[in-house]
Each structure stands twice: as structure tokens, then as C-alpha cells.
Amino acid sequence: MGRIGSVLGVLAMVVALGVTGPATAQGTDESLDKRLADAGRVYRELFASPDSSVPQELLQRCRCVAVLPHVVKGAFVWGARFGSGVMSCRDSAGAWGPPCFVNLKGGSFGLQIGAEASDVVLFFMTDRGAKSLMTGSQFTLGGDASVAAGPVGRTGEASTDLKLNAEIYSYARAKGLFAGLSLAGARFTADTKANARYYGRPVSVKQLLFERKAPAVPAGAQEFLKVLP
Numbered sequence: 001m002g003r004i005g006s007v008l009g010v011l012a013m014v015v016a017l018g019v020t021g022p023a024t025a026q027g028t029d030e031s032l033d034k035r036l037a038d039a040g041r042v043y044r045e046l047f048a049s050p051d052s053s054v055p056q057e058l059l060q061r062c063r064c065v066a067v068l069p070h071v072v073k074g075a076f077v078w079g080a081r082f083g084s085g086v087m088s089c090r091d092s093a094g095a096w097g098p099p100c101f102v103n104l105k106g107g108s109f110g111l112q113i114g115a116e117a118s119d120v121v122l123f124f125m126t127d128r129g130a131k132s133l134m135t136g137s138q139f140t141l142g143g144d145a146s147v148a149a150g151p152v153g154r155t156g157e158a159s160t161d162l163k164l165n166a167e168i169y170s171y172a173r174a175k176g177l178f179a180g181l182s183l184a185g186a187r188f189t190a191d192t193k194a195n196a197r198y199y200g201r202p203v204s205v206k207q208l209l210f211e212r213k214a215p216a217v218p219a220g221a222q223e224f225l226k227v228l229p
Contacts, residue, residue: 096228203215
């Protein structure tokens with residue numbers, strides 16, 4: 001009986017490990033699913049009020065969108081912030097590809113709003129900035145790619161300054177306030193470890209953002225893509 005009990009104990013451990021094992025391509029990593037859910041919520045809130053919306057022309061022409069919920073102010077450098085989120089790019093037909101997990105750190109935010117945390121959304125008007133992530137390196141907003149605070153609401157729609165000359169337009173929302181945001185100097189990187197965890201195996205930025213290929217597109221990722229323009 002002792003030997004049988006030991007065997008049964010080992011089998012129970014194997015079953016438990018099988019149930020509670022690591023994330024797979026079906027998107028069982030709850031922390032990453034939450035990041036996608038939070039990003040979808042933040043993006044929807046961009047359009048909560050007609051006066052707080054992104055101009056339609058910008059939405060129609062953007063090539064990629066990155067959403068970073070709860071970007072927080074650093075404790076040691078005034079104005080410096082860091083956060084994580086997700087990004088997707090669309091093809092010539094307008095179809096959005098599988099989300100790529102990304103990080104943002106450093107830089108002095110032009111809009112402080114007196115808050116410790118802000119939700120940030122970036123609209124990429126060209127593929128150039130996003131393609132900088134394909135090498136696995138970071139790129140600097142305002143350095144490697146031009147970035148500007150995005151125009152807001154009806155004023156933005158009517159503004160003669162809405163020429164969309166910048167490569168990236170940035171927005172932030174904190175304490176119920178919504179405004180364009182200057183992110184010059186911030187560093188933007190792909191979160192390759194998170195991508196591998198979420199999709200169940202290593203997957204490149206090129207595959208996700210420009211080839212629209214992934215081992216599988218979990219339900220959480222699909223829900224995020226539904227909110228994009």
C-alpha cells in the first residue's frame with residue numbers, strides 16, 4: 001500500500017502541474033489578458049465625450065496604435081515615467097494584426113496634469129517608427145521618430161494645424177482630464193518576453209505587426225482588436 005500510495009501521490013502532482021502549468025498559445029496568462037483588457041478600456045474611453053475625441057482624419061490615416069494603461073511617474077527622476085501596454089498595426093485593407101506587447105520608459109512628459117499615473121495612447125502615422133522595433137532594439141520618441149501632442153475634439157477637427165506631419169501623435173488621460181501629450185525623449189521597446197509568454201512560443205515583432213502572423217490569437221487579443229478604428 002505504501003508503494004501504491006507513493007505512485008498515486010506522484011500522479012496527483014503531475015495532474016496538478018498540468019492544470020496550473022505555464023501560459024500557452026490559448027492566452028491563459030491572466031496578467032497579460034488583463035493588460036489587453038485595460039488597453040481596450042482605455043481606448044474606448046478616448047471616445048466617451050465628443051469634445052474629448054481624436055480627430056476622425058487621424059484615426060483613418062494612422063498605421064498603428066499603441067495603448068499603455070496606467071503609465072506611472074518615476075520615483076527618482078522628476079517627470080520620468082514608465083509603463084507597459086500593447087500595440088497593433090493594420091494592413092492596406094485596414095485589418096489589424098495580432099497585438100504586440102510593448103514598454104515605454106524615460107522622457108519628460110509635456111503634460112503633467114498633477115497626477116501620478118496617466119493612460120497613454122500613441123497613433124503611428126507611418127510604419128517607420130513601428131519597424132524600428134523589428135530589430136529588437138528601442139527607439140526614442142522625438143529622436144528616431146517625430147512625436148507631437150495630438151489634436152483633440154472639435155477644435156482639432158477644425159484646426160488649420162491638423163496637417164498630420166508628425167510620425168506619432170500622443171494622448172494622455174489622468175484624473176478625468178484628456179489632452180494631447182508631448183513624449184519627447186521617451187524610449188519605446190517591444191516586450192519580447194511577454195510576447196513569448198502570451199503566444200506560447202517566441203514570436204517576432206515583424207510577424208505580429210507586419211506579417212499578421214501568430215501561433216494563435218487568443219480571445220483577449222481579439223477583444224482588444226475590436227475596439228480599434
